[in-house]
Amino acid sequence: QVQLVESGGGVVQPGRSLRLSCAASGFTFNNYTMHWVRQTPDKGLEWVAVISYDGTNIYYTDSVRGRFAISTDSSKTTLYLQMSSLRTDDTAVYYCARDSVGLWLPGFDLWGQGTLVTVSS
Amino acid sequence: EIVLTQSPATLSLSPGERATLSCRASQSVSSSLAWYQQKPGQAPRLVIFDTSKRATGIPPRFSGSGSGTDFTLTISSLEPADFAVYYCQQRTNWPAMYAFGQGTKLEIK
Numbered sequence: 371q372v373q374l375v376e377s378g379g380g381v382v383q384p385g386r387s388l389r390l391s392c393a394a395s396g397f398t399f400n401n402y403t404m405h406w407v408r409q410t411p412d413k414g415l416e417w418v419a420v421i422s423y424d425g426t427n428i429y430y431t432d433s434v435r436g437r438f439a440i441s442t443d444s445s446k447t448t449l450y451l452q453m454s455s456l457r458t459d460d461t462a463v464y465y466c467a468r469d470s471v472g473l474w475l476p477g478f479d480l481w482g483q484g485t486l487v488t489v490s491s
Numbered sequence: 492e493i494v495l496t497q498s499p500a501t502l503s504l505s506p507g508e509r510a511t512l513s514c515r516a517s518q519s520v521s522s523s524l525a526w527y528q529q530k531p532g533q534a535p536r537l538v539i540f541d542t543s544k545r546a547t548g549i550p551p552r553f554s555g556s557g558s559g560t561d562f563t564l565t566i567s568s569l570e571p572a573d574f575a576v577y578y579c580q581q582r583t584n585w586p587a588m589y590a591f592g593q594g595t596k597l598e599i600k
Contacts, residue, residue: 405589414578414591414592414593414594415527415535415578415580415591415594416591417580417588417589417590417591429588431588465534465535470537470540470546471523471525471540471541474582475521475523475525475540475541475582476521476523476524476525476540476580476581476582476589477523477525477537477540477541477546477580478525478535478537478580479537479540479546479547481534481535481536482534483534484534
């Protein structure tokens with residue numbers, strides 16, 4: 371079954387760290403560029419980070435650059451998001467998503483179910 | 492920074508009617524735009540990519556069009572399953588970054 375399953379969300383205090391995981395199955399993980407996208411009721415959908423299929427290209431949205439790190443473990447077909455120095459405005463549902471189009475064009479064809487991260491004291 | 496503005500914010504229509512959703516970019520960066528459908532408690536689902544191509548499993552009543560800064564998602568004859576929130580997405584600039592519109596809620600009238 372082709373799917374992405376996130377885990378690792380929870381409640382964390384401001385300034386602390388958290389690592390999200392996204393386990394991929396049913397497709398050749400190494401062939402796809404992968405993204406993290408987050409969603410809040412106030413700000414809607416916000417793209418967070420991307421890692422190219424071969425790991426050579428990594429980009430972040432401005433608000434998380436220097437605090438978050440995206441990575442993959444091909445042997446485990448898992449995508450990660452290491453989040454540090456968390457702020458209250460990082461509170462969101464975090465989705466991992468598969469890039470279907472390529473060439474850095476928009477179009478994510480497979481999404482996980484999302485994992486909720488709440489940053490609160 | 493590119494901003495995507497979707498209109499209307501809410502669209503109230505009846506099954507069988509035609510829906511036209513708009514997405515306007517603050518500047519033209521890429522001719523390629525994607526549309527997503529999201530239902531409560533679910534992840535977004537890709538509907539259209541590359542402005543006018545239907546994603547796998549999307550019925551032909553969904554169509555996309557546009558260029559430059561103005562894009563449209565059209566649903567020719569609404570089915571009950573089509574009522575949801577729709578988001579547009581575009582790449583913003585190089586290096587690769589992406590923006591989403593704020594969404595249009597398509598509700599049953």
